Amino acid sequence: MSEVVKKFLYVNRKAPYGTIYALEALEVVLIGAAFDQDVSMAFLDDGVFQLVKDQNTKEIGVKNFSPTFRALGDYEVTKLYVEAESLAERGLTEDDLQEIVYEDEDDDWAEKPSIRIVSRDEMAAVMADQDVILSF
Amino acid sequence: MSEVVKKFLYVNRKAPYGTIYALEALEVVLIGAAFDQDVSMAFLDDGVFQLVKDQNTKEIGVKNFSPTFRALGDYEVTKLYVEAESLAERGLTEDDLQEIVYEDEDDDWAEKPSIRIVSRDEMAAVMADQDVILSF
Amino acid sequence: MKFGIVVSEGPYTHQASDTAYHFAKAALEAGHEVPRVFFYHDGVNVGTRLSVPPQDERNIQANWTALGKAHGIDLVICIAAAQRRGLLDENEASRQGKDANNIAEGFRISGLGQLIEMGIQTDRLMTFGD
Amino acid sequence: MKFGIVVSEGPYTHQASDTAYHFAKAALEAGHEVPRVFFYHDGVNVGTRLSVPPQDERNIQANWTALGKAHGIDLVICIAAAQRRGLLDENEASRQGKDANNIAEGFRISGLGQLIEMGIQTDRLMTFGD
Amino acid sequence: MSTLHTVNKSPFSTQTLLSCLSHAQDGDAVLMIEDGVYGAAKGTGVADAVAAKAGKVSIYVLQGDMAARGIDAARLIDGISAVDYAGFVRLAAEHDRAQAWL
Amino acid sequence: MSTLHTVNKSPFSTQTLLSCLSHAQDGDAVLMIEDGVYGAAKGTGVADAVAAKAGKVSIYVLQGDMAARGIDAARLIDGISAVDYAGFVRLAAEHDRAQAWL
Numbered sequence: 243m244s245e246v247v248k249k250f251l252y253v254n255r256k257a258p259y260g261t262i263y264a265l266e267a268l269e270v271v272l273i274g275a276a277f278d279q280d281v282s283m284a285f286l287d288d289g290v291f292q293l294v295k296d297q298n299t300k301e302i303g304v305k306n307f308s309p310t311f312r313a314l315g316d317y318e319v320t321k322l323y324v325e326a327e328s329l330a331e332r333g334l335t336e337d338d339l340q341e342i343v344y345e346d347e348d349d350d351w352a353e354k355p356s357i358r359i360v361s362r363d364e365m366a367a368v369m370a371d372q373d374v375i376l377s378f
Numbered sequence: 379m380s381e382v383v384k385k386f387l388y389v390n391r392k393a394p395y396g397t398i399y400a401l402e403a404l405e406v407v408l409i410g411a412a413f414d415q416d417v418s419m420a421f422l423d424d425g426v427f428q429l430v431k432d433q434n435t436k437e438i439g440v441k442n443f444s445p446t447f448r449a450l451g452d453y454e455v456t457k458l459y460v461e462a463e464s465l466a467e468r469g470l471t472e473d474d475l476q477e478i479v480y481e482d483e484d485d486d487w488a489e490k491p492s493i494r495i496v497s498r499d500e501m502a503a504v505m506a507d508q509d510v511i512l513s514f
Numbered sequence: 515m516k517f518g519i520v521v522s523e524g525p526y527t528h529q530a531s532d533t534a535y536h537f538a539k540a541a542l543e544a545g546h547e548v549p550r551v552f553f554y555h556d557g558v559n560v561g562t563r564l565s566v567p568p569q570d571e572r573n574i575q576a577n578w579t580a581l582g583k584a585h586g587i588d589l590v591i592c593i594a595a596a597q598r599r600g601l602l603d604e605n606e607a608s609r610q611g612k613d614a615n616n617i618a619e620g621f622r623i624s625g626l627g628q629l630i631e632m633g634i635q636t637d638r639l640m641t642f643g644d
Numbered sequence: 645m646k647f648g649i650v651v652s653e654g655p656y657t658h659q660a661s662d663t664a665y666h667f668a669k670a671a672l673e674a675g676h677e678v679p680r681v682f683f684y685h686d687g688v689n690v691g692t693r694l695s696v697p698p699q700d701e702r703n704i705q706a707n708w709t710a711l712g713k714a715h716g717i718d719l720v721i722c723i724a725a726a727q728r729r730g731l732l733d734e735n736e737a738s739r740q741g742k743d744a745n746n747i748a749e750g751f752r753i754s755g756l757g758q759l760i761e762m763g764i765q766t767d768r769l770m771t772f773g774d
Numbered sequence: 775m776s777t778l779h780t781v782n783k784s785p786f787s788t789q790t791l792l793s794c795l796s797h798a799q800d801g802d803a804v805l806m807i808e809d810g811v812y813g814a815a816k817g818t819g820v821a822d823a824v825a826a827k828a829g830k831v832s833i834y835v836l837q838g839d840m841a842a843r844g845i846d847a848a849r850l851i852d853g854i855s856a857v858d859y860a861g862f863v864r865l866a867a868e869h870d871r872a873q874a875w876l
Numbered sequence: 877m878s879t880l881h882t883v884n885k886s887p888f889s890t891q892t893l894l895s896c897l898s899h900a901q902d903g904d905a906v907l908m909i910e911d912g913v914y915g916a917a918k919g920t921g922v923a924d925a926v927a928a929k930a931g932k933v934s935i936y937v938l939q940g941d942m943a944a945r946g947i948d949a950a951r952l953i954d955g956i957s958a959v960d961y962a963g964f965v966r967l968a969a970e971h972d973r974a975q976a977w978l
Contacts, residue, residue, distance in 0.1 A: 246764050255895070255978070257784050259842050260809030261644075262527050266685055269724055273756040277764065287895050288784050291812065294844040301838030301858070303532060303572050332786060333817035333849075366899040369975060370879060374763040376650070377771050377976040382634050391793070391876070393886050395944050396911030397774075398657050402555055405594055409626040413634065423793050424886050427914065430946040437940030437960070439662060439702050468888060469919035469951075502797040505873060506777060510633040512520070513641050513874040515867050522876070524654070526728045527686050529808045530782070536838070537866075540859035546867070556657050559689070562730035566740045571728075598656045598701075600692035600746060610696045614744040616730060638866050641874040644782075645969050652978070659910045660884070666940070667968075670961035676969070768968050771976040774884075788890050 248373035249280045254289030256378065258308070259299065264292045265307050267378035272310075275317035282372075283314075286325035286365055290332060293324065293357070295340040308340065315344030320356050327362045384509040385416045390425030392514065394444070395435065400428045401443050403514035408446075411453035418508070419450075422461040422501055426468060429460065429493070431476040444476065451480030456492050463498045516547045518636035520629065522643025524556035525574040526567065531560050534642035535577055542585050549636065550588040551578070552629045553621075555643065558596040561589065563618035579620040589621045590628045646677045648766035650759065652773025654686035655704040656697065661690050664772035665707055672715050679766065680718040681708070682759045683751075685773065688726040691719065693748035709750040719751045720758045776801045778869040782808035782876070785820040792823065794875040800830045803865055805857070807836040814840070815849045828853040836862060878903045880971040884910035884978070887922040894925065896977040902932045905967055907959070909938040916942070917951045930955040938964060 252271055258264040274281060285293060292308070299306040314320070322342060329335065342356040360368065369375065388407055394400040410417060421429060428444070435442040450456070458478060465471065478492040496504065505511065519538055523530040538548045553560055560574055567573050582589045591601060597610075603623050607615040617623065633639050649668055653660035668678045683690055690704055697703050712719045721731060730746075733753050737745040747753065763769050779798055785791035791806075791813045798804055804827075806813050813824055814835040824833065828851065837856045840847075847856060857865065866872050881900055887893035893908075893915045900906055906929075908915050915926055916937040926935065930953065939958040942949075949958060959967065968974050 257809045260529050274760040277760045288787050297844045299842040302842050305571050331819040370901050374769050375975045377978050393911045396659050410630040413630045424889050433946045435944040438944050441701050467921040506799050510639050511873045513876045536859045541863045564730035566727040597696040600694035640872050643876045666961045671965045770974050773978045
């Protein structure tokens, strides 16, 4: 595809299921993976709810798309930044989130965590380091 | 039409123009006037912005529907409750709102104000006194 | 008891039309009546027959059409909201000089008066929106 | 400079598609390029030819069609978002076994790859949504 | 005479829940649905405001929406009860009117 | 290297403006558009938070959206400037990237 490599950040600030943005953001990320760009995802504000484990959508009749996050590593999407302050305000810790890992090809395919808990200031720095920011 | 007279309250909590809810709420109120029910409108939270005077939508290319509020009296919609606390938080006073009046047929067609500034507790009491609440 | 239901948001984008559907179904199962559902604002988009949701997702339009048919629910799409958003039946399409229509089976297009009438004639009016 | 534009909300319901239109127009007037506008989420509904806005209101679809034509803008509707919401062209309608289509002149339906490509090939990506 | 209030927005994103709680009358019921269910969990930035109102109004949360969002019943603020869609219908029937805080 | 942030929500309804301001870097610009313009007025419940940031980031408000909502230029917080759509385009071109706070 393209020779250009840009830094793409997908910013997720909304909760899943109440609106479709979280699901349709994930669809963009999966398609975008084919373009060999430098991809990161940011989860802040209500976006951190997308990663909460044990989601069960049976009663509301809507597809549970949360397992898809665990497949991101296979698409070489391995940087999922999650804001600590957003978690804390929502009464959540890292233990409440799904475990999401990837195999690092530069380190003998060692399994490593994709989720990186960062402070608000660190999140701001991640945002300021991008070429293209897609907001959902 | 119907013999039944119910108390209908139209609750407006959203600002105009950013979304269509304020305009489409007004369309319901105008149609509803033909049904001879006991109609009130509530403006609270960002809904109070709908009544601000001197709206000029020329540059954004969207129709300015704020003059329609002044026609409500002709449709016998004469009770526009506006929450004082919502105004204060937004730096507004009654003087920032349009003047909206109606002619009181029970008082020799004397011109009277349709806007009634009420406290949050009074607004809650208005809400609790209704048969049908339509939210926008 | 008679429940009137207002759906104010479009399908898939917001959960409102799903919640309204589950509420209507539960009300009917409990022996209540749901004489009419009124689709307003983006809710009118629930009534398009042209949607093709992914195979592993619910079909919101088909769910409403089936529920309406099974229980004789009057599924009314607001004409003013529908015109802005491009939801037409055959009659409206011909009246507006449009070459196609997209309304789904079981839905009909009518005026806002149907919403007020629903408020008058039902015991409870429930709104699902954003 | 090249601007890529994303429109994420439907017409009339949110102001996003209006703001995007005014931004695109101003960018072109300032001598910039707008090679593509990508309609995603409810933004796909901007591209229906079946809408009939009130006569004293702007026609959002017609505005985009005209701007696109005048400046050769590629107006792309996301296929995945469009399928869920019932926005089809002739090809998609036949592929999905639907008896009608509703896409407006000047718009085309394509994949999400067009959004990523726009991000790569333009200097600034602007998103208008809710 | 009492009201069933429904709230469908996250209390961390919008002011909707707080506005609802400040208008609910003693004896009313508040039902959290859709993204509104996040307001029912313990230990959050809004939990104190919710708990303070829980004595005066009855607060419920919709079971299916809770489960979808991974909120375990053990995490509910004391005094908040989960209901299913049938329970939602019962609440709507028991109260004299419904008010949706959109 | 700097960012143009756009905010299109009322700061009285949602947390969007506050979240944007807490992530904007010194030297960035924040442009209030659509319902976001309400954040530019003096004397409101959020004006202090906005004014406190106005020294570190440049804050702008979209003229057409202000006028539509009846906000007079005299009511703007000190240091906030109004721009038209052409000014919006200039801001987008001058900064290295745009981030929409939706």
